[in-house]
Amino acid sequence: MSIRVVIADDNALIREGLVRVLERGGVTVSGVATSADDLVGLARAYRPDVVVTDIHMPPGEGRDGMWAALELRRTNPEIGVVVLSQHLEPEFAHDLVADGTTRVGYLLKEKIAEPGLLVDAVRGVAAGGSVLDPDVVAGLMSRGRVTGPLAGLTTREREVLALMAEGRSNTGIAESLYVTVPAVERHVTGIFTKLKLQRAGAGQHRRVLAVLAYLQAA
Structure with missing residues (x-):
């Protein structure tokens, strides 16, 4: 196309x-x-x-x-x-x-x-x-403010969320962090749960909402 x-x-x-x-x-x-x-x-x-x-x-x-x-x-x-x-x-x-x-x-x-x-x-x-x-995401992260639901994320979950903000797929995130795709999927599920996005709709829509929450709180 x-x-x-x-x-x-x-x-x-x-x-x-x-x-x-x-x-x-x-x-x-x-x-x-x-x-x-x-x-x-x-x-x-x-x-x-x-x-x-x-x-x-x-x-x-x-x-x-x-x-x-x-x-x-x-x-x-x-x-x-x-x-x-x-x-x-x-x-x-x-x-x-x-x-x-x-x-x-x-x-x-x-x-x-x-x-x-x-x-x-x-x-x-x-x-x-x-x-x-990626440098924009790093700049947002360097502000050091982790507030609201994001405060409940683990360090690894925040790393995964930052890579999601760069537009990476689960496969791309796994390659960047040198972990398996199933491991990334578990982290993504944990992010959705902690940000209370379990019922927000399709997976891609939840990724968008998660990234938006990250950017607004960074």
Whole structure:
């Protein structure tokens, strides 16, 4: 299935690089924007599967790219959003997932040159998942606040939950922690139980709720 994206960045070299990386990965670039206003207009006109945007964009040169992403999530929730940041800004990750962690991604620009990373993130978001840069997750964890139901999680369960926030599958988590998939499944079940998500619906939905709880408390 072909994935269509609209990209936005005010730097011509980065725009060209994004187009090249995505097209080489089999993703169709439907439009290219140079400002936050253009991004919103193109996204509404082309109805892409995902938009990829820098946080800091004209016309205000502040966080207008993030504003555009939040506006699209509010008015067109069927469009996935991947935001790119030059620096680690965990508070923007909080803003992005404030209304849920489905179809959303947050990546550091320095990582998008890695083969396949951006393409995998776009595909994951288009499929309804969440993809957070590991350094963003680490930044959230470094705040050291473990409150509410999260305080009842074991160290291993918090590690598993952090990897879930990065968009890892149970298999991916097992490979990262050098444990078996059944062991990860037991930890995930423990997380759901302690966060009182036993009856929250399908497994993927519970993962989203667990990640949201983690990000909001980090």
